[in-house]
Structures are given as C-alpha cells and as structure tokens.
Amino acid sequence: MIDKLTPQDLFNHLHNNIDLHWIAGKHHAKRIIKRNLHLNEQATLIGHLNLIHPNRIQVLGITEWAYLNKLKKNSREDIYRQIFSDHTSAIIISDGMEIPEEFIQLANDKQSPLLSSDLSSSDLIDAIRFYLSNLLAEKTTLHGVFLEVMGTGVLITGESSVGKSELALELITRGHRLIADDAPVFTRTGPNILNGSCPEVLKDFMEVRGLGVLNIRAMYGENAIKQNKHLRLIIHLEHMSDDNQQQLDRLYGAKSVRNIMEVDIPEIKLPVASGRNLAVMVEAAVRNHILMSHGHNASEEFIKRQSQLISKQ
Numbered sequence: 001m002i003d004k005l006t007p008q009d010l011f012n013h014l015h016n017n018i019d020l021h022w023i024a025g026k027h028h029a030k031r032i033i034k035r036n037l038h039l040n041e042q043a044t045l046i047g048h049l050n051l052i053h054p055n056r057i058q059v060l061g062i063t064e065w066a067y068l069n070k071l072k073k074n075s076r077e078d079i080y081r082q083i084f085s086d087h088t089s090a091i092i093i094s095d096g097m098e099i100p101e102e103f104i105q106l107a108n109d110k111q112s113p114l115l116s117s118d119l120s121s122s123d124l125i126d127a128i129r130f131y132l133s134n135l136l137a138e139k140t141t142l143h144g145v146f147l148e149v150m151g152t153g154v155l156i157t158g159e160s161s162v163g164k165s166e167l168a169l170e171l172i173t174r175g176h177r178l179i180a181d182d183a184p185v186f187t188r189t190g191p192n193i194l195n196g197s198c199p200e201v202l203k204d205f206m207e208v209r210g211l212g213v214l215n216i217r218a219m220y221g222e223n224a225i226k227q228n229k230h231l232r233l234i235i236h237l238e239h240m241s242d243d244n245q246q247q248l249d250r251l252y253g254a255k256s257v258r259n260i261m262e263v264d265i266p267e268i269k270l271p272v273a274s275g276r277n278l279a280v281m282v283e284a285a286v287r288n289h290i291l292m293s294h295g296h297n298a299s300e301e302f303i304k305r306q307s308q309l310i311s312k313q
Helices: 007-014 039-044 062-070 073-083 101-109 121-136 164-173 216-220 242-246 278-293 298-312
Strands: 021-024 046-048 057-060 090-093 114-116 139-141 144-149 152-158 177-182 185-190 193-197 205-208 212-215 228-239 255-260 263-272
Touching (some): 021 101, 046 121, 057 121, 062 073, 101 114, 144 228, 144 278, 152 164, 152 278, 164 177, 164 205, 164 278, 193 263, 228 278, 263 278
Parallel strands (some): 057 090, 090 114, 228 263
Antiparallel strands (some): 021 114, 139 185, 144 152, 144 177, 185 193, 193 228, 205 212, 255 263
16 A cells, blocks of 8 residues: 555556546645545545535536536635645546636646546546555555466465465366466455455466476466456465374364455465375365355354264164
8 A cells, every 4th residue: 555645646547547637736746645545535535526524636527617607706716715725635627627717827826736537527536436446455465376266266375385386287277267476466455355466577477396487378378367356265285294184173174264454364274295186175175165155164064964963863
C-alpha cells in the first residue's frame, strides 16, 4: 500500500485507462490527497460535490452545475470558496461540460488541481474507485508458487529445494494453471479477499531445478496461465521423519489457519516423502476444501457415523 497519494499520482495512474484531462492547477500537483488510506475509507475518497461531508476529490456533473448556475452570484462565489478549500485535493468536471474561465482562474489562484472528463459523473466515480482500489490496497509478496487448481487459488509453500516447482509443474501437466512462481504478489481487495497476481518480470516463467527457467505459456499454451486469482488455500510442503508423521492427527490431518494482512487463510501441512504422489494429494486437498466450504466435513461425518455404530452396539 502506498503511504500517500497526490493528484499527480492519481492522474498518472488513471489517464491511460479512462478519459481524463488536466485543465488547471498543475502547480500544486503534489498536494497530498490522503495518507495511509485504509480499505474501508476508499469509498469516501471521491464522490459527487458534497459540502457537508466533503470528499477529498470533488466531482461536478450536470446536476451540480445546474444547481450552481441557479444560485445568485454571492452564494455561488461562497460555494466556490468552499470547493477550493484546503480539504479539497482535486476537482473533476465530468460530462464533457465547458468550464467557465472564472473557475479555471480560481483553480490556478488557489493552486487546486482541476481535471475534466467526457464520462458521466457516475461512470467516472465508479471507474476511479475501481482503479484506486488496486492502487491503494495493501500488498505483500510471499515466497511460493501460486496456482489455480480446480478453480481454486492455491499457494504452495515450503523450504527451498523441497519440491515446490516440481509439484507445480506436474499440476500444470494435469491441466491446472500457473499464476506466479517464486514471488506472487497478494493484494487485499476486500475485508476477506486476497487477490494474487504475478510481478510483470516473472509472468509466464517458472524455475525448475535442473531444467532452469521455463516459459510455461510457450510450452503448454495460453490455457496454462492464469492472470490472477483469490487465495483460498495454502499447501505447505515439509520434510518429516517417520516419527513426526506418526504424530499427525489421523482424522483431521495437519490443518491450521495462516493470517495474511488480517485475512485468515486455511493451511494444510503436507509431508514430503519418497513415493508420495503430491500432485494427487494436492488435488484431493483442494477437493476436500471445496466440500468443506459447502458444509461437508468428512472427519466430522466419520466421527458421527462411528458414534452411531457404537451406540447401536
């Protein structure tokens, strides 16, 4: 997550994606819009003109201009002073409306960034909120291989040389998809949502010991690559001795919860040993996770069935 946001940051991030033009107030492009913006505050960052609970970025559309034009000169100038206050970090005129010269002059005098767009005010606000949600969201990079397995975002973790890439490669050959190898980036896009993606420099590539760097897209086709996915499950690979494996819970397995950016993600510890088909086990873990998310818990069902049998005897 970025520490602060300025009108220049906003314009640079948005103008290639939506219709946006800088009209006036360029000398104050570094005015801070917000510091340390939290996820639940993003919706109030921008909105239609509001003088009671002013947005940091005020949007004036057809309705707002119609209201201003009905006011007498003194009342309109008073509202102009409120719009161009220290609280307002930028003003955007929507609907492709012609901007009065006095408004442009006021923006330059007050050094307030003034932008314009041909989009309707509602579409403009929705678009900016969409792009800002990713720009301002918390981000973290985790070590592991991130894949889509049976439609579920699965992060495979473990110590170096434990076999993460080899397992991922086998899963890809079985029809599952690679998102990111080695350093997937996770963005908190909602209260309980972590969206994982791949850094630009690593896209399509995966390193496998003994084979070097492989281009998965070139080798297996477009369908072997997925751009992003919500993280739903972590599979942690770990070398275990026979004694340690004997200590694992026979009914529930080695399940726990890992907290990442205040989001709880189920984690399964999978023992690595000679002769174990880890790809099949990962697929089984994902299938079981999907069943559990729909209310089917095999361990609880087994215990219940056993209890009923004992009661009958």
